Amino acid sequence: MVLEVRDLAKSYPVRQGVVLKRTTGHVQAVDGVSLALRRGRTLGLVGESGSGKSTLARVLVGIEKPTRGQVLVDGEDVSTMSRGARRELRRNVQMVFQDPYTSLNPRMSVGDIVAEPFRIHRDAVPRGGRRRAVAELLELVGLDPDHVHRYPHQFSGGQRQRIGIARALAVKPRVLVCDEPVSALDVSVQGQVINLLEDLQDELGLSYLFIAHDLAVVQHIADEVAVMYLGRVVEEGDGPAVYGDAHHPYTRALLSAVPVPDPTARPAEGELLLEGDPPSPADPPSGCRFHTRCWLARRLAEEHGVAGDGPEAVPERCRTEDPVLVPLGRRGDGRDGGGDDEGAHVAACHFAREAATLGAHPGPTAQASPGPGTPPGPDPDPDADPDPDADPDPDADPDPDLEPVPDRPVLESRER
Ligand SMILES: Nc1ncnc2c1ncn2[C@@H]1O[C@H](COP(=O)(O)OP(=O)(O)OP(=O)(O)O)[C@@H](O)[C@H]1O
Ligand code: SF4
Numbered sequence: 495m496v497l498e499v500r501d502l503a504k505s506y507p508v509r510q511g512v513v514l515k516r517t518t519g520h521v522q523a524v525d526g527v528s529l530a531l532r533r534g535r536t537l538g539l540v541g542e543s544g545s546g547k548s549t550l551a552r553v554l555v556g557i558e559k560p561t562r563g564q565v566l567v568d569g570e571d572v573s574t575m576s577r578g579a580r581r582e583l584r585r586n587v588q589m590v591f592q593d594p595y596t597s598l599n600p601r602m603s604v605g606d607i608v609a610e611p612f613r614i615h616r617d618a619v620p621r622g623g624r625r626r627a628v629a630e631l632l633e634l635v636g637l638d639p640d641h642v643h644r645y646p647h648q649f650s651g652g653q654r655q656r657i658g659i660a661r662a663l664a665v666k667p668r669v670l671v672c673d674e675p676v677s678a679l680d681v682s683v684q685g686q687v688i689n690l691l692e693d694l695q696d697e698l699g700l701s702y703l704f705i706a707h708d709l710a711v712v713q714h715i716a717d718e719v720a721v722m723y724l725g726r727v728v729e730e731g732d733g734p735a736v737y738g739d740a741h742h743p744y745t746r747a748l749l750s751a752v753p754v755p756d757p758t759a760r761p762a763e764g765e766l767l768l769e770g771d772p773p774s775p776a777d778p779p780s781g782c783r784f785h786t787r788c789w790l791a792r793r794l795a796e797e798h799g800v801a802g803d804g805p806e807a808v809p810e811r812c813r814t815e816d817p818v819l820v821p822l823g824r825r826g827d828g829r830d831g832g833g834d835d836e837g838a839h840v841a842a843c844h845f846a847r848e849a850a851t852l853g854a855h856p857g858p859t860a861q862a863s864p865g866p867g868t869p870p871g872p873d874p875d876p877d878a879d880p881d882p883d884a885d886p887d888p889d890a891d892p893d894p895d896l897e898p899v900p901d902r903p904v905l906e907s908r909e910r
């Protein structure tokens with residue numbers, strides 16, 4: 495494992511009061527997450543807004559310290575190392591941020607932005623070789639090295655994200671933690687950035703933790719997928735297992751919102767709706783954290799003659815007993831290393847088997863179409879990104895012919 499977290503938790507104090515701020519509680523942003531990223535592979539991390547994905551990312555790259563649990567790089571616990579060794583290990587884990595419009599300093603030239611990590615990791619590239627290293631990095635991510643003196647506003651969104659990727663690669667990391675790297679980009683450009691990341695992975699042997707709030711986005715790139723809800727992983731497995739045989743009602747609802755080519759192929763139940771917003775992680779629901787929004791729990795209660803919106807309309811077990819991740823099956827792709835738990839498809843639901851059969855989704859065997867919000871497949875039109883050689887116009891839309899990213903929240907209600 496190149497990167498691993500064990501029982502990781504991160505909480506933030508909730509403070510109230512104007513003058514004397516008192517701590518009145520804690521937001522459990524991440525609460526007991528264990529994940530492992532294998533060398534050269536991509537782990538997709540998916541969940542609604544507020545599920546703790548970015549918090550986990552910040553802890554992984556060392557921007558924040560965990561409240562509990564361990565981060566291991568190449569099997570070594572980061573917290574027990576000397577400062578120097580920790581810095582060297584941290585060099586290996588770099589981050590690509592969500593919004594290329596805000597994550598690049600507008601007052602710095604592209605050359606300075608890409609060279610910034612050299613200030614922290616001085617021995618990554620000898621001082622005399624930095625200029626050449628920056629030019630090579632720009633070329634590597636498909637930008638013109640002659641544009642090294644330009645400023646971020648002179649580039650399109652896709653190009654800016656390429657700059658962010660070049661910066662992350664500057665100190666030759668082995669792992670990139672990509673926190674929603676394409677969410678702020680135009681749909682067509684999303685595909686190009688994903689393709690670039692895939693090419694870089696092949697070329698440089700990188701491992702990725704790829705965060706998204708939409709299962710459709712990670713489908714093309716992730717070997718394994720972990721689904722988060724309110725600070726916890728509720729399901730994890732390899733791509734085919736999660737997309738084709740999801741067991742957790744939350745995963746099934748997320749999948750149900752992924753566009754499919756033929757909506758009539760959906761089962762009679764139609765789309766599995768998730769009602770309302772997630773509860774506050776400062777006060778998570780008792781028992782199963784998902785029980786206040788769980789379609790399966792309501793359906794099971796209905797089968798026992800209990801209906802309605804009240805708390806009693808879910809099985810008692812869901813309200814009182816916190817489900818743990820349990821194995822459902824093994825990976826069948828023959829690529830497993832053979833470790834004890836390696837390869838397990840796991841889900842945290844008392845009624846996971848019922849969830850897998852009720853409200854079944856066609857899964858990946860029904861070729862997912864590039865529907866609204868879905869990034870295009872592996873070969874998008876390379877000309878869609880604005881020509882880096884063209885004179886940049888800061889106000890110009892990168893490509894007016896491209897459809898804007900549709901505002902398609904994964905959990906929106908839809909007509910059946
Ligand atoms: N510095 C902080 N102080 C207090 N609460 C925080 C802090 N950072 C995150 N949180 C809270 O922790 C929870 C998880 O936030 P986080 O940003 O990790 O979620 P996310 O899954 O990345 O969401 P999004 O999809 O919106 O980016 C949220 O309830 C958020 O308000
Ligand atoms: S344990 Fe109950 S509430 Fe939780 S996901 Fe399963 S059925 Fe739904």
Ligand SMILES: [Mg+2]
Pocket residue numbers: 547548549673
């Ligand atoms: Mg986030």
